Amino acid sequence: MSQHEGWTGRTASALQAAMRLTNEAFAEHLGIAVRTVAGWHQKPDLKPKSEMQQLLDTAHNQADAAVKARFDALTAEPKLDLPDGAAADAELRLSSDPNIVAALDWLDQHAGWEPGTARRDVAARLVRLDVRALQDRGVRRGRVNQRDTARALAEYYGATTTGHGRYAARFSSTTRASTTVFTHPDWLDLDCPLMPAHDRLKLSTVTPNDHQTMDEASAGHAAQRLAEALALGNRVVNMPLYRLLDVGVRKHALAGSVGVANFVGYVVTMDLLEGELVDALTTDRPIRPGALPLRDAYLPDLPSVLDVSDRMCAGGALALTAIARPADPFRGEADYLLLVQERSGHVINAARRLAVIPKGFHQPLTDYRADAQIGATLRREMEEELFGRDDIDNTVGDQRHADPMHPTRLSEPMRWLLAEPGRLRMECTGFGLNLVSGNFEFASLIVIEDEQFWTEFGGQVRANWEAANLRQFSSLDTDSLEELTNDVAWSNEGLFALLQGLRRLQQIGGNRVNLPTIEWETE
Incomplete structure (x- = not known):
């Protein structure tokens, strides 16, 4: 030099x-x-x-x-x-x-x-850039709720004749929810244990080359996104990310293949679609083909949504967590504690929205082939988002351990859960493609069956930086849960996972659960 x-x-x-x-x-x-x-x-x-x-x-x-x-x-x-x-x-x-x-x-x-x-x-x-103007825009974006986005994308994409449809569910005679999750009857009520015999998503030996090109307008939007992230101090981490290439989902089985992509490619392309949509809603611009240039370029119609192999289709796994609690003289009968998070404003995905916890992008740690299983992501996210292990959070530091999920490195609560069969139950309850950004969503349910866990480790359950706060609900409190499902602050994928999780918990929870029947449909 x-x-x-x-x-x-x-x-x-x-x-x-x-x-x-x-x-x-x-x-x-x-x-x-x-x-x-x-x-x-x-x-x-x-x-x-x-x-x-x-x-x-x-x-x-x-x-x-x-x-x-x-x-x-x-x-x-x-x-x-x-x-x-x-x-x-x-x-x-x-x-x-x-x-x-x-x-x-x-x-x-x-x-x-x-x-x-x-x-x-x-x-x-x-x-x-005017940082105050960006902050004001963030406030306006926060006023656009889950129902607004569901209605807008129903208008943009219209109906389908393929048997697929947008997920909707009725919680009671008075509460009905519609989402942006594009699904199929064969993709719901999977009752799929997240263990190797059933959880068979595989790493492809060949990942298609990334030949995606950008016109000047799309490149300008990408540059603007990076400038805004820098100005607002948002975290951008170029971590490896699983990209869905093929999916074969059916009762009791997850199948399909994934490749590996870079997170930054997702941040400056597909992840821009939500901001474009929400900004259009805050300014009363029309929501139709031809009016949203980024959506028109990256996800223009329902066939492009379903064609996961020919686009950047990232996504993740998220789960409703239910923890058995013993009867309590103040709280009442034995129940399940249900956890809901309000997402931090610093996260890339579903910022300031309600979501189930854990929720994470599907990505590898060190074993790219074994980590392709959905259960691998959920176990990692439990350690990170529920049990406070920041050494496996690749947005905070580098991963230098050969096996970050080795039994000797597990947190005390996770080690206890895995010590004996039957203490931890993990199932995939549904699959869909989120029309917001084209993401794949594996909705799941995590049930900690042994109530001794809450007695010994309940005080150690805490969220990481991705959550602004945690809220807890009882599986016996029907009124509060109905209010929760009716809350417009949900992310679409979070509401999908909540409803499918509650539906499954009602079937297996016995006397710890008091819920009305939840019926789903595709719109």
Whole structure:
């Protein structure tokens, strides 16, 4: 590297981003402490000592041409002149956050831009952003409820003649819910145990190449999304994500195949559809083909929804959790505790909405083939979202354990649940494709059958950063549960999982459950 002023924290971080290495991997590559690398991110104007300068010189000189080209693009642009303190963090992330750099590279490649074009575009948009206006827009978006989106997408897509339809259910004579989850009678009431004999989603040996191209308008929307994420401090992590290629769902069995994609590709394409829809609703724009350009491009009709192999179809697993509790002199008879979360404003998916818990993207940890099972994601999400294990949260840190779900690493509550058969019951209750972003949704039910669990570990059940708060309900409190199903704050997939979970719990819960019959239909 030939620059008279030498290396700074900013340019060292830019080299790390160009090499696409985490803090730990970059420190290992240079042979230095991780805290030194972290210090460069925190103090971009810091000038490393002479021995560090030499290490960085060597790393740059030995890098291949592609790394050097990315480094030149990252360091060629002047610093952003943004108006407030949050902007300094945005500037640093734009230059040195490996996840943001990966998203910029993805955008350059798929938009057909020269390297560095996406960064310049996003930087220019950052300068023009009004953070208060974005926050006001967030408030307006929050006023669009689950029923609004269900009605709007019913209008956009119309009816189908394939036997599929939008999931709806009646909880009682007075409560009926319609959702955006596109499903089929054969995909519901699966009663499918999430164990290898029944949970047979497989990793494909060949994942189709990502040939998705973007026109200038779509690329502009993607760049705007990245600028807004930087301005608002949203987390963007380029984690591997399972992409659905084929699905074969039937009673007692999950089958099909998945490939692996990058999360940043989802963030700047399919995940934009919800924001476009909600913004149209807040401004009274028409909801019809031709009026929503991103939806028209990525998910224009119901055949494209069902054609999962020819598009980016990411998604996840979510479960209603029911924990057996003993009778209590204050609470009453033995029941199941049912948990519901209000999602944090910092999550990518279903922000500020009600959802069942756990809820997570279907993605691998370290064993890409074994982790393709839906049960693998739900067990991981239980550890992360219910039992407080942040070492398996790949939005917080890198995964460096060979087997993060090894019995010796499990939390105490999870270890207890898995110690004896019959303590933990996990079933898939339904499958559907969410019209909001085209995501696949595996609705499930987790039942902790042994009431001793609540006595010993109930005080350790807590949500992670993805939830703003937790709410609890009793399986015997019919009135509260009816009010809950009627709440317009639900995410569509969350309501789908809740209703299917309650329907199954009514069948297997015995005297711990007092619910009216829940009948589903497809619209």
